[in-house]
Amino acid sequence: MVHAKRWTLKKHFVGLPTNSDFELKKVELPPLKDGEILLEALYFTVDPYMRIMAKSLKEGDMMMGEQVARVVESKNSAFPTGTIVVAPSGWTTHSISDGEKLEKVLAEWPDTLPLSLALGTVGMPGLTAYFGLFDICGVKGGETVLVSAAAGAVGSVVGQIAKLKGCKVVGTAGSDEKVAWLKKHGFDVAINYKTVKSLEEALKVAAPEGYDCYFDNVGGEFSNVAITQMKKFGRIAICGAISVYNRTGPLPPGPSPEVIIFKELHLQGFVVYRWQKEVRQKALRDLLKWVSEGKIQYHEHVTEGFEHMPAAFIGLFKGENLGKAIVKA
Amino acid sequence: MVHAKRWTLKKHFVGLPTNSDFELKKVELPPLKDGEILLEALYFTVDPYMRIMAKSLKEGDMMMGEQVARVVESKNSAFPTGTIVVAPSGWTTHSISDGEKLEKVLAEWPDTLPLSLALGTVGMPGLTAYFGLFDICGVKGGETVLVSAAAGAVGSVVGQIAKLKGCKVVGTAGSDEKVAWLKKHGFDVAINYKTVKSLEEALKVAAPEGYDCYFDNVGGEFSNVAITQMKKFGRIAICGAISVYNRTGPLPPGPSPEVIIFKELHLQGFVVYRWQKEVRQKALRDLLKWVSEGKIQYHEHVTEGFEHMPAAFIGLFKGENLGKAIVKA
Numbered sequence: 001m002v003h004a005k006r007w008t009l010k011k012h013f014v015g016l017p018t019n020s021d022f023e024l025k026k027v028e029l030p031p032l033k034d035g036e037i038l039l040e041a042l043y044f045t046v047d048p049y050m051r052i053m054a055k056s057l058k059e060g061d062m063m064m065g066e067q068v069a070r071v072v073e074s075k076n077s078a079f080p081t082g083t084i085v086v087a088p089s090g091w092t093t094h095s096i097s098d099g100e101k102l103e104k105v106l107a108e109w110p111d112t113l114p115l116s117l118a119l120g121t122v123g124m125p126g127l128t129a130y131f132g133l134f135d136i137c138g139v140k141g142g143e144t145v146l147v148s149a150a151a152g153a154v155g156s157v158v159g160q161i162a163k164l165k166g167c168k169v170v171g172t173a174g175s176d177e178k179v180a181w182l183k184k185h186g187f188d189v190a191i192n193y194k195t196v197k198s199l200e201e202a203l204k205v206a207a208p209e210g211y212d213c214y215f216d217n218v219g220g221e222f223s224n225v226a227i228t229q230m231k232k233f234g235r236i237a238i239c240g241a242i243s244v245y246n247r248t249g250p251l252p253p254g255p256s257p258e259v260i261i262f263k264e265l266h267l268q269g270f271v272v273y274r275w276q277k278e279v280r281q282k283a284l285r286d287l288l289k290w291v292s293e294g295k296i297q298y299h300e301h302v303t304e305g306f307e308h309m310p311a312a313f314i315g316l317f318k319g320e321n322l323g324k325a326i327v328k329a
Numbered sequence: 330m331v332h333a334k335r336w337t338l339k340k341h342f343v344g345l346p347t348n349s350d351f352e353l354k355k356v357e358l359p360p361l362k363d364g365e366i367l368l369e370a371l372y373f374t375v376d377p378y379m380r381i382m383a384k385s386l387k388e389g390d391m392m393m394g395e396q397v398a399r400v401v402e403s404k405n406s407a408f409p410t411g412t413i414v415v416a417p418s419g420w421t422t423h424s425i426s427d428g429e430k431l432e433k434v435l436a437e438w439p440d441t442l443p444l445s446l447a448l449g450t451v452g453m454p455g456l457t458a459y460f461g462l463f464d465i466c467g468v469k470g471g472e473t474v475l476v477s478a479a480a481g482a483v484g485s486v487v488g489q490i491a492k493l494k495g496c497k498v499v500g501t502a503g504s505d506e507k508v509a510w511l512k513k514h515g516f517d518v519a520i521n522y523k524t525v526k527s528l529e530e531a532l533k534v535a536a537p538e539g540y541d542c543y544f545d546n547v548g549g550e551f552s553n554v555a556i557t558q559m560k561k562f563g564r565i566a567i568c569g570a571i572s573v574y575n576r577t578g579p580l581p582p583g584p585s586p587e588v589i590i591f592k593e594l595h596l597q598g599f600v601v602y603r604w605q606k607e608v609r610q611k612a613l614r615d616l617l618k619w620v621s622e623g624k625i626q627y628h629e630h631v632t633e634g635f636e637h638m639p640a641a642f643i644g645l646f647k648g649e650n651l652g653k654a655i656v657k658a
Contacts, residue, residue, distance in 0.1 A: 252582065
């Protein structure tokens with residue numbers, strides 16, 4: 001008999017999630033049926049989107065999310081024991097799958113790279129950066145790109161890909177340590193938005209000619225200011241809005257409609273699952289290649305132990321993570 | 330000697346513009362030089378965008394805007410006396426032009442149609458509807474379109490073109506008289522947003538399947554509600570934001586970023602002058618044809634007398650006009 005430990009949503013979040021909103025449960029898994037496999041989690045991801053998705057859970061449901069897992073028992077010839085997959089199994093140490101929604105890590109994955117990157121730079125956040133920048137922003141070499149939460153799982157990839165493609169890149173982050181990391185890894189300008197005297201002024205000084213693209217991870221007041229600094233016909237990829245996910249009151253004032261209209265700005269919300277099959281596989285291979293060749297640097301903020309998943313998740317909203325927040329099982 | 334009467338901006342607007350923000354002046358025009366023509370205004374337009382553009386004027390400057398004018402004296406063979414043009418001359422009864430920024434009304438303009446339509450349905454507002462719907466919304470037949478300020482100069486054309494193209498059209502307006510006009514002219518559903526119990530509920534009942542396109546003329550709280558009713562991958566053309574142009578405090582809360590992200594909405598601000606030359610001429614001909622054939626109905630809210638221009642302009646923000654607000658010289 002296999003027992004899985006699971007983190008469930010005990011109470012719906014009000015404001016910043018707290019440890020007591022979660023409950024750890026133990027469940028017994030049934031024996032495998034034909035076609036099924038048993039997965040053991042190696043790494044878990046925590047991501048800001050879970051703050052939103054959890055609203056659709058019932059209290060008592062398991063938290064959703066991806067994990068890198070190993071097949072430890074198999075009745076499915078497509079997934080022999082030992083296969084490494086990315087699985088949408090949720091916050092659970094063990095799970096049973098029919099293989100349907102699993103994605104094997106790329107065959108060419110080198111031993112030198114941690115498998116946890118399949119949840120980060122060579123996984124959902126990396127793909128989000130890739131498609132957001134290329135397909136949503138339609139970025140071209142020589143353009144000026146602004147990215148918020150630039151030291152985060154998505155933003156750090158956005159900025160580095162934009163540099164690879166020959167853009168000028170301005171990134172903002174919430175600590176001097178993060179700003180130092182950005183400068184070290186090629187961002188043309190890195191701004192600590194928490195300590196800067198005037199964000200508007202700092203963005204203007206960083207790119208007096210304005211921004212062609214803004215990759216928006218934070219929303220709220222920050223983005224209102226960023227929008228004023230766009231060039232005419234600027235493009236804004238709306239990826240996340242972490243600054244307002246924990247609000248209990250109304251949203252902050254919206255962006256200036258006059259700026260959006262007269263600068264003829266183009267804003268687009270997006271979710272990475274829009275891109276599937278060949279384009280997704282190509283993007284994963286590009287990302288893996290760039291990381292393998294050292295053209296994209298990664299940083300992981302690793303929390304050890306499944307029991308600390310809630311803390312790792314809550315840490316996202318306190319700006320604790322530099323790079324991808326990962327929980328090691 | 331020709332004397333022109335001109336409306337100038339006496340004081341920058343604070344909140345709703347008032348009569349005392351304007352001053353009527355009389356100026357003497359110089360004799361024509363070679364290549365110049367003298368224009369006498371026949372019709373003036375007042376449009377919401379002037380509330381925004383006036384911010385860039387110095388106090389004492391003439392108000393900006395288009396007029397339909399007749400050439401009354403000419404030293405330019407391209408514009409003989411009697412030619413009818415649309416001119417960006419501002420709020421002035423007479424003006425001198427070198428012909429550069431003038432647009433002749435279409436040669437095929439029928440005698441049966443008032444020339445003032447060149448400032449409305451077959452002019453800037455009509456073009457705004459046309460390009461906003463086709464190019465920005467990318468509307469296709471069979472889709473469901475929502476338009477706010479639907480009985481206005483732009484909105485009334487948006488809805489009728491969308492119907493011509495085989496869409497289901499829901500329009501909102503601020504009086505029962507306007508709602509009646511919309512229903513009479515083919516809108517599938519027309520809603521008085523001022524008297525409806527719940528706008529969200531009304532929009533949902535009107536199109537339970539949601540909206541593919543939202544043509545936004547009003548911004549603010551209305552648009553926040555509209556955005557929640559969009560379909561996945563919905564497109565929003567941000568044309569105007571009349572509900573917030575007169576604000577003296579901060580903007581109302583912004584739209585839900587969660588909705589924009591998870592529905593993967595596409596929002597775009599635009600100004601009609603983006604489309605020029607051939608595409609503009611084609612659009613004007615299409616509009617003239619549709620009006621001539623009775624496929625698009627127009628309504629003009631005509632104020633008689635140049636001396637009442639400020640009142641006509643202020644009336645826009647009080648929702649006084651059904652259709653295009655025009656001032657007859």
